[in-house]
Amino acid sequence: MFRNTKRWIPGILLLVCSYGFIAWKLIGFEADFDGYFLNILDSPIFLLVLILSVFNILAEAVKWQMLVSYIKPVSLQKSVGMVLAGFTSGIFTPSKLGEPVGRVMSLPKEDWAKATLLNYFSGFLQNVVLLLMGFVFIGIMQQDGENIFRSVFYYSLLLLVFCLCMAVFIGVYKNRIWQRVQHFRILNKLLGIGTVLKEIKPLVHGKLMLLSLVRYILYCSQLILLLMIFTQNNHYSEFVLLAPIYFMCITMVPSFVLADLGVRNSVGILLFSTIQVDEVAVVLSVSLLYVINQIVPALLGSASILHLEKKRPVS
Template sequence: MVAGKLGITLLTLGLLWHSVVADEATAAAWRGLLRRTLSGEGRGPVLLALLLMPLNWGLEAWKWWRLARHLEPVSFRRSFRAVLVGLTLGFVTPNRVGDYAGRIMELKSRRLDALGAVFLGRYCQLVATVVAGTGGLLYFLLRFYLKGYPAAQLGVAVATLGLNAAVLLPLYYSQVLVAAVQAVGPLRRFSRFLAVMPTYPARALTAVLLISSLRYAVFCAQFGLLLLAYGVRAPLGPSAAAVAGTFLLKSLVPSLNALADVGVRELSATHLFGLLGEPVLPVLSASLSLWVLNIAVPSAIGLFFVLRMKVLRKRRNSRPAPVAS
């Protein structure tokens, strides 16, 4: 365990150094963000985006608390710690699978069911991303790519509605999803992890979905504030569509680790905002700064909890057993 913790710490620190300091583009964006903050130019939007960071992860902790308490009694404090530990472990693992381990380690029982609970939380976040993101991409398709083709526009709009329904329905009819997974041979082994999903009542699922939507709105607000700080002045509606489209495209591409998300988001953001006539550099700087604020900084904070978990367990195990009277 000691070697594992040390390896995670060194790997996380190494990736953070590479992404925030050694990587020229990210380092330049971060220096620009600090310079604007300290000089007063863009200070208000940057500080607001920074203040939204704990709210962002606080909402994620609230969401996990709502899911985890269905399995066992758990405090919000433990849920928040589990989210930060999961964020740090996910930073260094393919497709952020370490996020599952970080949250499961905080539970005392039903850890197998916890895998399904983590997946359910991720799925709710994906639903919010898909619903908003397809609307954003639909705006660009209708305005820039299908202009003058009303039949194609109608077909794409109907397909968008169908896609949203197809994504939303499995959330409330998860028994169908579990049955479908069981029917597919290569996926059958995953059905036992998803078996807990149908045990969540519709009211709880709606609450988690609403929290996911609120967290998504915080993400969008942060991105918008950073774009404003870097001088992007696109109209509010098209900007919101570009932000939503960017988040959707990032979510649809599997990543090797948290660093891989950066390239996908930057490519999507610069393309969509480029269609709105915005220069690349301010959009690139805002997107990189968003990643630093919401992933790099919280991952570094989570390292403290990763190491502290080991220390606390050592202390508990070293306590002498009570003497029977």
């Protein structure tokens, strides 16, 4: 009996941390957004935002289903549950580093390391899309002469050049690097886990990038629609240009868990103030986007965690 009880402890701890963090966030929302939610419910656009959130989760579930199939085939329904559980375990950790915990707990323990690597690989592809698309749009905006866009453009260009140099360096000296790595047992073990990435076929890489692009478009569309709800001006074309830059910036700007929403709001105000968008509208849009795409899936994922913990194989 005690052995079965022990299996529930990790899931319960995840739920306590997640709900504590969510409660802390919602207290701030009540203080900032009191009196505004009635306007949201009156807008038919908000329903579209919610529908896009569902498609966002489905797109991520399809991505995860494709990746985890290299370890163990899973149904789309189970993949959705694993993705939601990942939201719950990742919401209270910096940069969602704890996301793999929820996603892999239904797999055998010997597969956790490979599944974790696949999860971070999925996030890496998503960030590549965010950075590349943001770089394109920041290049367009910096031509207007705004200092803020020029600064971000040069910073992102420097980051891109650094990444390219590192890629070239690794490509040229990969044999020497491999020889050095073989002297370290732990690195050898990590490389052994990394062989799962070699099994991913080029066609699958293309599908994963396409799904990452779909999720990116959904995120941008949601932010644009929320800004349309809370603003009375006709800056819609500027919203289209600034939304990709916003997501690029919050990807590059380092933050820790308790400051995550604050960073998102600060970046949003800094960017959208260049087109005279009201600060309250920006805070509402960014915060509500966070609630819809992070907190709500984390709440739904709590049920998935308990269900996955119940079905997790006993080791």
